[in-house]
Amino acid sequence: MMSEKELEEFQLISTHPIKKSDLGFHGNLFGGKLLAWLDAAGAAFAAQVCDTPRMVTIKIDECIFKKASKEGQLLKIYGKVYEFGTTSVTLLLECRSHNVYTGRQSSVLTTNIKFVRVDESGDPIPVSERVKNKFKQNNYER
Numbered sequence: 001m002m003s004e005k006e007l008e009e010f011q012l013i014s015t016h017p018i019k020k021s022d023l024g025f026h027g028n029l030f031g032g033k034l035l036a037w038l039d040a041a042g043a044a045f046a047a048q049v050c051d052t053p054r055m056v057t058i059k060i061d062e063c064i065f066k067k068a069s070k071e072g073q074l075l076k077i078y079g080k081v082y083e084f085g086t087t088s089v090t091l092l093l094e095c096r097s098h099n100v101y102t103g104r105q106s107s108v109l110t111t112n113i114k115f116v117r118v119d120e121s122g123d124p125i126p127v128s129e130r131v132k133n134k135f136k137q138n139n140y141e142r
């Protein structure tokens with residue numbers, strides 16, 4: 001569970017209403033679907049953070065599906081910068097189910113995803129110092 005301070009630093013990246021076509025064999029949200037949503041949300045956020053559309057996924061950390069998600073529920077994906085490397089940014093992503101009646105949310109899955117900045121040929125290139133400094137100044141970095 002995250003502290004109140006940590007939660008405040010998160011940004012909403014995407015919202016997903018769960019449809020019948022998103023379900024797996026047991027009537028729960030299909031795990032691969034959630035992973036695809038997380039990867040896409042993370043890639044979009046990484047591109048926004050690093051000021052470039054060319055970010056590729058290199059690593060997804062352990063994923064524990066803590067809570068089943070059902071048809072009709074709303075899932076929200078939140079993220080924040082966890083750390084910068086030379087050519088990469090690692091994001092902390094959290095997926096939460098959102099109750100539309102009460103506004104209460106509960107955590108479904110939390111993981112880190114690492115994205116690498118690449119050039120037109122797909123080779124890694126450094127994330128700009130300007131981007132890293134911007135995050136340091138805003139105290140977004142750990």
Ligand SMILES: CC(C)(COP(=O)(O)OP(=O)(O)OC[C@H]1O[C@@H](n2cnc3c(N)ncnc32)[C@H](O)[C@@H]1OP(=O)(O)O)[C@@H](O)C(=O)NCCC(=O)NCCS
Binds near residue numbers: 084086122
């Ligand atoms: C991303 C890619 C260009 C990196 O190439 P590479 O030869 O591994 O490059 P490098 O060794 O210079 O490493 C680049 C970054 O990846 C990280 N990295 C490489 N292998 C890693 C691994 N096994 N685990 C974690 N990070 C790794 C390095 O730490 C480095 O980050 P840093 O500069 O912040 O330290 C290459 O692995 C690739 O094209 N992968 C496929 C990406 C893809 O198609 N993703 C799915 C669709 S988006």
